[in-house]
Amino acid sequence: MKNVLIIVSHPREESLTVSMASAHAEASKNVGNSVEVIDLYRCEKQQPFFTYEDANGVYQTEEMTYFQEKIEKADEIVFFFPYWWGSMPAILKNFLDWNLSKGFAFTYENGRPKGLLEGKHVKLFTTTGAPKFFYTITGANRRLKNMFKEQIVNFCGMKLESCNIYGGVDTSGKNVEAILADVPMKI
Ligand SMILES: Cc1cc2nc3c(=O)[nH]c(=O)nc-3n(C[C@H](O)[C@H](O)[C@H](O)COP(=O)(O)O)c2cc1C
Numbered sequence: 001m002k003n004v005l006i007i008v009s010h011p012r013e014e015s016l017t018v019s020m021a022s023a024h025a026e027a028s029k030n031v032g033n034s035v036e037v038i039d040l041y042r043c044e045k046q047q048p049f050f051t052y053e054d055a056n057g058v059y060q061t062e063e064m065t066y067f068q069e070k071i072e073k074a075d076e077i078v079f080f081f082p083y084w085w086g087s088m089p090a091i092l093k094n095f096l097d098w099n100l101s102k103g104f105a106f107t108y109e110n111g112r113p114k115g116l117l118e119g120k121h122v123k124l125f126t127t128t129g130a131p132k133f134f135y136t137i138t139g140a141n142r143r144l145k146n147m148f149k150e151q152i153v154n155f156c157g158m159k160l161e162s163c164n165i166y167g168g169v170d171t172s173g174k175n176v177e178a179i180l181a182d183v184p185m186k187i
């Protein structure tokens with residue numbers, strides 16, 4: 001049994017992204033995992049835009065404690081978000097800015113960074129409007145994976161277990177069924 005924390009970021013509750021997160025949560029519960037979902041757009045705890053003053057880590061907010069306790073408890077953290085402007089939605093970036101704070105997610109030892117979230121595994125699920133072949137040959141998918149892996153997951157001492165990028169998610173909705181069938185297989 002694993003403690004799984006799902007973090008989903010999409011402004012529309014009826015979106016494919018939110019449906020993917022629900023399908024994954026259901027499948028994970030069915031195999032006996034304890035699953036918690038943070039829906040960033042609809043969560044009762046909202047965090048304002050992170051500012052430079054906050055970056056000094058001089059104070060701990062109530063919201064940081066709320067989210068960090070959930071991160072602390074998780075064996076596995078699973079992110080669901082749409083691929084926006086080559087990256088993640090700003091609300092997810094803001095979540096990382098605030099909650100992967102110095103002293104909680106990383107520290108410095110002899111001037112070198114040291115991750116403090118060792119033992120946690122991370123999975124990533126995202127969808128792109130662009131077709132998969134196009135983002136594979138242009139390197140866009142690789143850039144997203146490497147950025148997340150090197151700059152976020154590894155930096156905090158965690159391990160990226162899988163990076164699932166589904167392409168060709170446009171208004172036609174033609175790939176939706178296949179994606180929703182695949183996501184529960186990746187628990
Ligand atoms: C603000 C914004 C930025 C986007 N940027 C990209 C992009 O850089 N590359 C891409 O392939 N698709 C991009 N898209 C398309 C989304 O990735 C696509 O609509 C989404 O994956 C569909 O999932 P959803 O149905 O859950 O929204 C963007 C969409 C929006 C709204």
